[in-house]
Each structure stands twice: as C-alpha cells, then as structure tokens.
Amino acid sequence: MRTVLVTGGLGYIGSHTVVELQQKDYEVVIVDNLSNSNEKVLDSIWKITGVKPHFLKADLSLADQCAKVFELFTEIEGVINFAAFKAVGESCDKPVEYYRNNLNIILNLLEQMIARGIEYFVQSSSCTVYGEPETLPVREDSPIQRATSPYGNTKQMAEDILRFASDTGKVKAMALRYFNPIGAHESALIGELPNGVPNNLMPYITQTAAGIRERLTVFGNDYPTPDGTCIRDFIHVVDLAKAHVVAMDRFFEHGNKAAFEYFNIGTGRGYSVLEVIRSFEKTTGVKLNYVFGPKRHGDIIRIWADTALASEELKWKAEKSLDQMTSSAWKWQLHLKG
Ligand code: NAD
Ligand code: WQD
Numbered sequence: 001m002r003t004v005l006v007t008g009g010l011g012y013i014g015s016h017t018v019v020e021l022q023q024k025d026y027e028v029v030i031v032d033n034l035s036n037s038n039e040k041v042l043d044s045i046w047k048i049t050g051v052k053p054h055f056l057k058a059d060l061s062l063a064d065q066c067a068k069v070f071e072l073f074t075e076i077e078g079v080i081n082f083a084a085f086k087a088v089g090e091s092c093d094k095p096v097e098y099y100r101n102n103l104n105i106i107l108n109l110l111e112q113m114i115a116r117g118i119e120y121f122v123q124s125s126s127c128t129v130y131g132e133p134e135t136l137p138v139r140e141d142s143p144i145q146r147a148t149s150p151y152g153n154t155k156q157m158a159e160d161i162l163r164f165a166s167d168t169g170k171v172k173a174m175a176l177r178y179f180n181p182i183g184a185h186e187s188a189l190i191g192e193l194p195n196g197v198p199n200n201l202m203p204y205i206t207q208t209a210a211g212i213r214e215r216l217t218v219f220g221n222d223y224p225t226p227d228g229t230c231i232r233d234f235i236h237v238v239d240l241a242k243a244h245v246v247a248m249d250r251f252f253e254h255g256n257k258a259a260f261e262y263f264n265i266g267t268g269r270g271y272s273v274l275e276v277i278r279s280f281e282k283t284t285g286v287k288l289n290y291v292f293g294p295k296r297h298g299d300i301i302r303i304w305a306d307t308a309l310a311s312e313e314l315k316w317k318a319e320k321s322l323d324q325m326t327s328s329a330w331k332w333q334l335h336l337k338g
Contacts, residue, residue, distance in 0.1 A: 002252055003027040003075040007060055007105065008082030009053070010037035012192040013124065013178070016185055016241035017080065019048050024245050028053040029073045031060060032083065036195055044189040061101045066108035070116055078120035078251060079109055080244055084154070087199060088128075088298075091151035102154035106161055114170045120251040122244060123162055125175040125262065127233070127303060128152040136270075137306035140177070140262055148298050159262065166259035174247050174256065179233035179266030179305050181240045183325035184332035191332030192237075201273060202234075202326075206333035209286045216288060218273050220295035223302075229273035231302035233266035236320035236328070240265055246316045257313070266305030267318040276326065283327035 004021060008014045009030030015037075018028050022045070030042070030053050039055075046052040056072065058065040060083050070076060084102045085091065091098040106123070113121065129152065130138050131145030147153035162173035182202040184191030194203045197213075208216045221228040243265045250256050271279075277288055311317050 001025060001027045002077050002248070003029060003073070004248060005029045005031060005069065005073065005076045005079045006082065007031050007079065007109070008037075008084065010034065010039065010041040011082055013181055013237060013240060014082035015041050015045060015190045016237045017082070017244045018045050018053055019185065019190070020238070020241040020245050021248070022049040022051045022053065026245070026248065027075070029069070029076060030055045031058050031069050033057060033059040035085075038193065041190060048185065048187050048189055060108055061104040063108050063111070066112055070112045076118060078122070078248055079113060079118065080122040080248070081106065081109060082124050084124065086151065088149045088151045089199060091149050095150035098150045098154055103157060103161070106158050110161070110165050110171065114165075119170070119172050120248065121162065121171055121173040122247045123158055123173060123175045125159055125177045126152070126155045127177055127179045127264070127266070127305065129156050129159065129177060130303065132300050133303055136302065137268060137304050138264070139306040140264055140309050163260045169259065171259075172251060172256055173260050174250070175262040176243060176247060176265045177262060178240055179235050179264070179303070181237045182234050183236045183238070183320070183328040185238060186328060188328070188331040188335040191329070191335070201276060202329050205277065205280055205288060206329050208290070209280070209284065209288055209330065210333050210337055214289065216277075216290040217293035218277075218290055219293060219299060221292040225272055225302055227272050227274045230299055231270040231272050231304065233268070233270055233304035234276065234322060234325055235265065235267050235318050236325045239267075239318040239320050243310070243314065243316050246314045250314060261313075263310040263314060264305040264307055265310060266307055268305055268307040270302060270304035271322055276322065279322045280326040280330065283323045284330045286330070
C-alpha cells in the first residue's frame with residue numbers, strides 16, 4: 001500500500017480526494033490546521049469508505065510543525081497539497097497572510113521531502129492563472145496573465161517554485177489547474193462548508209434556496225455571451241478528486257514525462273450562470289429567488305478548459321453532468337440543515 005500525505009484533507013476538495021484515494025487502496029495521512037474545516041469530516045470519510053484516515057492537526061506554514069508530520073509518518077511516499085487560504089477578495093485585504101500561508105506551506109513541504117528523498121508532489125493550482133483568456137478553450141500553453149489578486153499570484157508562484165524545485169531532479173511535481181469545482185459526494189456526507197457569506201456561485205444558490213440568504217444576485221447580465229451572464233467550466237468535485245488519484249498513479253507507475261507537469265482539470269464545456277440556475281431549479285424543483293445586479297469587479301467573462309492534454313496523458317476525463325453537480329450540491333445543503 002502506498003502512503004500519501006494529503007494536506008488540507010479535511011477541506012472541500014481534499015476530503016473528496018481522500019475518499020477516492022482510500023477507495024483505490026491508498027493509505028492516507030491527513031494534515032489540516034482546521035482553519036477552514038472541521039474535524040467531524042474525518043468521521044464522514046470513515047462512514048463512506050469504512051477506513052479512518054490518519055489525521056494530525058498541524059499548521060504546515062510553520063516549519064517545525066511540518067517537520068513533525070514527516071517525523072511521525074515516515075511511510076509517506078507522495079504529497080497532495082490542498083492546504084491554502086482561498087478567498088480571492090480576502091487575499092486583497094490580507095496579502096501578507098496569503099503569501100505567508102500559501103507559499104510557506106509549499107516551501108516547508110519541499111524542504112522535508114527533499115531532505116527525506118520523497119519525490120512526488122501534486123499541487124492544487126487554478127484556472128485563475130490564465131486570467132481572461134484570449135482564445136478558447138484555454139490550453140495549458142496559453143499565456144499566464146498577470147495575477148489580479150494575491151491569491152491568484154500565490155497559485156502562479158507555487159507553480160514557479162515547483163518548476164524550479166523539480167529542475168534539481170530531487171522532486172517530481174504536477175500542478176492540476178482546476179476550473180470551477182462544485183457539487184458534493186453522492187452520500188451527501190461531505191461537501192463544501194463555506195465560512196460566512198459565500199463568495200462562490202453554487203453555495204450561494206443552495207443557501208438561497210434553503211432560506212439562509214434572501215436572494216441571489218447574478219453579477220451582470222449584459223456580458224457578450226449568449227444569455228449575457230458569465231461562463232465557467234464547472235466540474236463535479238468527485239471528478240476532480242479522481243484526477244488526483246490518477247496523478248498519483250502516474251507518478252508511482254513512472255508515467256510522468258517531465259519533472260514538472262501541469263494539466264487543466266475541467267470538463268471542456270462552459271455553462272453560463274443562468275444555465276446553472278436553470279439546472280438547479282430543474283433538478284431540485286426549487287424556484288430560486290434571484291435578481292440581476294451590477295457586474296462584480298474583476299470577473300472573467302468566459303473561460304473553459306481544453307482538456308485534450310489531461311485526457312491524452314492522464315487518461316482522465318470528467319464524467320458527471322451539470323445536473324449531477326447541482327442536484328448533489330442541493331442534497332448536501334439539505335444534509336447540512338439536518
Ligand atoms: P478548503 O478551504 O475547503 O480546503 C483547504 C484546507 O486547507 C482547509 O481544510 C484548511 O483548514 C486547510 N489549511 C489552510 N491553511 C493551512 C495550513 N497552514 N496548515 C494546514 N492546513 C491548512 O479549500 P478547497 O476548496 O478544498 O481548495 C483546496 C485547494 O484547491 C486550495 O489550494 C485552493 O486554492 C485550490 N483551488 C480551489 C478551487 C475552488 O474553487 N474551491 C479552485 C481552484 C483551486
Ligand atoms: C462564478 C460566476 C460570478 C456569486 C473563483 C475564484 C477562482 C477559482 C474559482 C480558486 C461568476 C457569478 C457568483 C454570486 C454571481 N478559485 N456569481 N453571484 O469567479 O469563476 O472563480 O472560484 O482558484 O480563483 O476567483 O467563481 O463561483 O465566484 O463565480 O452571479 O453571488 O458566478 O459573477 O460569473 P469564479 P464564482
């Protein structure tokens with residue numbers, strides 16, 4: 001059995017990935033400082049998979065706490081790094097905290113890995129590195145645009161750090177550039193746990209439908225898109241989680257073609273904000289209270305992924321439909337309500 005360290009493994013994408021890893025017989029060590037998650041998620045993972053992962057509460061941005069993880073779990077052979085602060089708006093108010101947390105985590109992990117001969121590193125990257133793309137679908141070799149937030153910049157810098165670290169020959173790294181993950185595990189035992197008022201579309205929709213928010217404001221309806229609202233490549237979080245298992249398999253089976261690789265992880269298809277709302281209403285039978293409001297500053301108009309490289313190299317493809325995304329998100333919201 002291979003042992004993988006999953007940092008931020010109690011968070012939204014991390015918890016779904018732990019489930020998929022365990023179901024493929026990986027042994028998982030989760031490290032999380034619970035800054036944006038809850039220890040109860042461990043029990044939910046246990047319920048779904050029948051296996052309780054190892055868990056250590058630690059702040060990986062602190063070198064001594066990170067070292068402790070590797071001292072305790074000497075069997076770790078690879079790392080999947082989800083741990084990060086992720087709120088774009090907050091990162092503009094707290095740039096120092098974002099750079100310190102998101103980058104120190106990577107530096108501390110790399111330091112330990114290099115010292116101990118642990119080679120494999122999978123990093124959560126983001127389509128945010130592309131900014132507003134000039135051509136669509138966006139390919140991995142499309143230009144990286146100047147970041148518009150400290151958060152986005154930490155994702156770009158993380159890729160640079162990993163590229164140079166892998167140039168030494170001591171580590172092999174893969175950056176997975178996620179598009180817009182939404183939805184939840186079919187068991188409705190794990191899902192997204194937004195802190196306070198959600199910034200993202202899907203949790204705002206489900207909280208509005210659940211009566212927690214009065215109404216959803218759709219930010220802008222006169223964009224140059226077919227229905228005037230922005231377009232994103234929404235991907236089911238379980239599909240996204242599976243991509244991480246495939247990434248780890250690629251390393252362990254020596255299938256990686258370069259010391260540093262990066263892949264788009266999306267569906268290859270864009271849906272507008274209104275299409276997401278319509279899918280939600282159709283699959284749940286709930287009428288959503290929404291209004292059109294002004295554009296949100298800094299929003300990308302439209303983006304979706306070219307998935308050819310992931311499909312060719314990773315033999316991975318997203319399988320779940322938009323309706324499965326919106327219905328599973330609602331099931332999770334209902335579970336949260338109790
Ligand atoms: P999340 O906040 O649910 O999960 C991140 C986890 O990391 C949390 O459980 C948090 O407690 C933990 N964490 C943060 N700082 C830590 C530290 N110093 N030490 C230990 N644990 C720490 O976020 P998510 O949506 O699951 O995102 C996971 C990763 O994917 C992040 O790196 C994020 O930037 C990236 N990403 C997310 C999206 C998205 O839309 N959700 C899109 C692209 C990329
Ligand atoms: C999607 C669409 C909004 C809320 C963010 C990060 C990005 C990446 C993914 C991590 C947009 C519209 C939203 C609302 C709305 N994360 N919307 N009303 O902006 O694509 O990306 O998450 O790397 O870095 O910036 O996702 O869910 O916020 O918005 O109309 O209340 O929904 O304007 O068009 P986004 P989102």
